[in-house]
Amino acid sequence: MLKIKDLYAGLEGKDILQGINLEVKAGEVHAIMGPNGSGKSTLASVVAGKEEYEVSRGYITFENQDISELDPEERAHKGIFLSFQYPVEIPGVSVTNFIKTAINETRKAKGKEDMPASEMLKMIKEKADMLEIDRKFLSRSLNEGFSGGEKKRNEIFQMAMLEPKLAILDETDSGLDIDALKVVANGVNKLKSKDNAVLVITHYQRLLDYIVPDFVHVLMNGKIVKSGTKELAYELEEKGYDWIKEELV
């Protein structure tokens, strides 16, 4: 589904990502772990198409199509979703109106009619229930005054509504207490199928107890330096990242 080949990318001519190779197939869950400043969030932003990042070498394909030059909205229309570490506040636009706009803009891009209002309402209700989201919450302004946990839950709600093929969760566990973490992880697991994939970006192993990865990759200095199975995550939790650095030397 997603193939990243020898990817170098960064800001203002300075590459943060230094030759990433990664393949994510449908039905898989991958975790990217790594210390602060290793390039985890950059990788997420580059895949989602943030314009300020420049790809200097390599390419990204999604379902066998090169997406390196596509706008963020075009990538979203193809089924890539990024759950933000710091979701942006949009006063005056309710959660419901925002998600309606996102869904219908995506449908429009695919040449489809707007989703009928009744179907939309039914879907909103269903997904909100699944994530234990209160109805009142949906009429609040998007992310405005939301707690850290509410913001993350709202991100997963958007993911549930947009039904992406590839969901990238960027530090979704930060700012969540254990109960909220379980609800969010549970939501992600329910959305999981053999046709979609999840890329979890995290600093800690904690989230991976609930969203169990098939593969774990360690990112350091813009490179994937080690890959393994979920056991690697436990090892990192226990021993930190220094031993990998030593191994590399």
Added chain:
Amino acid sequence: MSFKDKLLSSYIALEDYLEFDSPLHDVRNNAIKIFEEKGFPTKKEEAWKYTSLNSLLKPDYSVYSNKERNVELKNVRKYFLHEIDTYKLVFVDGVYNSFLSETTHDSLDVCLMSSALNKSKYKPVIEAYFNKVAKSDSLTALNTAFTKEGAYIHIPAHKEVEKPIEIINFSTGNEAAMFLQPRNLIVVGENAHVQIIERHQSLSSNEVLTNSVTEIFAEKRAYVDYYKIQNDEATASLIDNTYISQERDTVCRVHTFAFGGNLVRNNLNFYQKGEHCDSTLKGITILEGKQHVDHNTLVHHIAPNCESHQDYKGLFAESSIGVFNGKIIVEKDAQKTDAFQQNNNILIDDKATINAKPQLEIFADDVKCSHGCTIGQFDEDALFYLRSRGIGLKESRALLMYAFANTVLESVKIPELKVRINKLIANKIGVSLGFEL
């Protein structure tokens, strides 16, 4: 002949028809003298540094229109807040139109300045209030000298007006260029409540210049909620001079929505004369092309324990120009004043300009005054967030513009008006989203 000379000779002709023995005649004569002395303001004056009237003074304006003016309701209905019942004072080329208006004398007066000036029963009110808060700058004086028609609204004490009052000034374009000078007097009695919507609308692409003066008097505990909708044609210019006198415990709010017109200058002046006054001045300005809008606000804190809140948001596209000049004066006796001023601007294109100038003159020592002024561009992170959800660049920008303006919009108290303004904004920023903006 310069426009100034033309106006001065028109005044001499006007004098023949005037009430010679009325005290108003002296007021007019004094006013025309001020105008004759000062003339139109130029960029040399500090308050007009960023706005030039030069190009506006060139056309050969008709000062009075004698031509047939036929305005059909079906053509102008969209300019009224027709979803709800309202009182209406409609003027066409400066002349009252009874067909389109809905006035009243039933427990309150919503009628015409011309009748208030001529009928003896209004004499005490005119003598007590007319030209009593208006400044004697040249443009206000010019309007005062020529005072003829406009809205006269008198709300007696304890009256809560049950529906909004609309003041609408149409210009038909029957004259090649038209100069209009509406004069409004609004007196809101003790503990009375009123909501007013004011609009100037040109119905053609002929040039129009309006020099409007509105005086508002809020007696103690009165509540005045005033909305100015400025969405005129690109050939229409407006100089709006509004003066609000607040007695103790009054709440006065003015929202200005500046979306259209060629050049607009808003001189908005609040005078807090009694304790515990609350003044709100808010505005959304969205401009494009070569539009120029200048907000010149004054909040004069004269009495202690008062508050003022200013929040102006501006979005400037193409080569449009915005000016915000916000002055707050806190007099020595105005202790415990709480004055707040905020002015945020987004420049959408490289050629757009904003001149922002907050001015605080504080003579009291125990006050809370703050101001914030920002000029920026769209937040790239916010744009990326919206686009990553599948929303296109144009629509994402529109959502951000809407979010930016929202602090002003959310305090609009008439729901139907809010919907209208949402639509105007959506129209102005050229998007149609899945929900109503």
